[in-house]
Amino acid sequence: MxxxxxxxxxxxxxxxxxxxxxxxxxxxxxxxxxxxxxxxxxxxxxxxxxxxxxxxxxxxxxxxxxxxxxxxxxxxxxxxxxxxxxxxxxxxxxxxxxxMNPLQRAVKLLADVFIPILPAIVTAGLLLGLNNVLTGPGIFFEESIVEAYPQWAGLAEMINIIASAAFAFLPALIGWSAVKRFGGSDLLGIVLGLILVHPDLLNAWGYADAQEAGEVPVWNLFGYDVEAIGYQGQVLPVLVASFLLAKIELWLRERVPDSIQLLIVAPVALLVTGLLTFVIIGPITFALGNGITDIFIWMFDVLPALGGLVYGLLYAPLVVTGMHHAFLAVDLQLTGSGNGTFLWPILALSNIAQGSAALAMIFVSRSENVKGLSGTSAVSAYLGVTEPAMFGVNIRFKFPFICAIIGASLAGTFIAINGVLATSIGVGGLPGILSIVPESWIPFIIGMVIAIVIPFVLTLLYGKTIAKKTFVPEK
CATH class of the missing domain: 3.30.1360.60 (Glucose permease domain IIB)
Known part of the structure; x- marks a missing residue:
């Protein structure tokens, strides 16, 4: 029944x-x-x-x-x-x-690729945060914990290896998810990602120095020099290569007899994809990916207040449309560069702001149902899951959502001006501080206070005064 x-x-x-x-x-x-x-x-x-x-x-x-x-x-x-x-x-x-229109399909494709690997990325981010606590100076003492207590150094190194593996082999994770999404064999996607970070290749993080010194290794293919570089921390090369690999594999499977598919399909698909990636796809997408990140870096270097304001203002509305997934690729590209991301800390504060606006609704609403939902969804948002707060409370009553956006934009402006960086993608709420570089903890904490206080106060004041006559708390 x-x-x-x-x-x-x-x-x-x-x-x-x-x-x-x-x-x-x-x-x-x-x-x-x-x-x-x-x-x-x-x-x-x-x-x-x-x-x-x-x-x-x-x-x-x-x-x-x-x-x-x-x-x-x-x-x-x-x-x-x-x-x-x-x-x-x-x-x-x-x-x-x-x-969906073409833009929505493109964003959905990115979401389908990146969402399955998020647990690994977030877990790695949390563990890197723990490593930051152990190795960052000025947190508990003037020196780092491992310098004050050398017996902790070995543990810190082990944690760092465990945590950094997901980022060091990021192309393998993306290759697995992307090839699967495009209809190919996910195992071949893993192999493709590992090829792009093979230890015999020049590490992508050392490419700039090697290029400046004129020491970039090359292969000579019939008189044409191809740079033998890896794509550690890169997103676009493995995405495009995964699409090509899946299409070649599917094309071959339709034409090669079942009896010899094991001998033909995978070797040919990987060989063709690998050659085209090193010769054409890799160099083009490597330059394109670096160009995109350079644009964001330039904006936050030259106009940090504007960048923080705009991203803080737009992030929550982007979540509503689903377009925020497009920026996950940028975050991964920024963290992959080794310099850290300035976008993700604003994301974390936006989540906190949504939780604070929902929390204020406990004191605004007279409905016990809304009070209970507001309390539980606020806790969820503070821990990085904003759906219940955004869609169950804030957007439902409109003005809390607007108050949260205002708080997020002000907090984003403050931390952008102070150059707050995250070493990795972590939990987008209060635990997000673990992913912030230790020297940026104080400005980030101030940003968290702004993201907590401003939305809470604005929602409370608006709900108790201006919206009192129109707000229907019985819903």
């Missing part, structure tokens, strides 16, 4: 009826619908349902936030009570992608 039959029928009615649903699936906290016509959705009616904590549309999908655990049963009830049937996430993505 369906446990949430009444709520399921109310949800379906609010989204335009069963006949408006093309495909449906769910993730950890949300129902995901590919709808035929999103204009039929009655958002107010939907979010008045007791199980629903919020809703939003992104990348051609209409998503309804239910909550961990409960969403599993609600989805089972939908399948049981309707003829919609079960669908996988890929089915829903495929159905929803048909409604």
């Amino acid at each position: 369906a446990k949430y039959e009444q709520q399921v029928r109310e949800i379906l009615e609010a989204i335009g009826g069963e006949e408006n649903v093309d495909k449906a699936t769910h993730c950890v906290t949300r129902l995901r619908f590919a709808l035929k016509d999103e204009s039929l959705v009655d958002t107010d009616k939907l979010e008045a349902i007791d199980l629903v904590k919020g809703s939003f549309s992104t990348n051609g999908q209409f998503q309804v936030i239910i909550g961990q655990g409960t969403v599993d049963q609600v989805y089972r009830d939908i399948v049981e009570l309707t003829d919609i049937g079960e669908s996988s996430k890929s089915d829903v993505k495929s159905a929803s992608s048909q409604k």
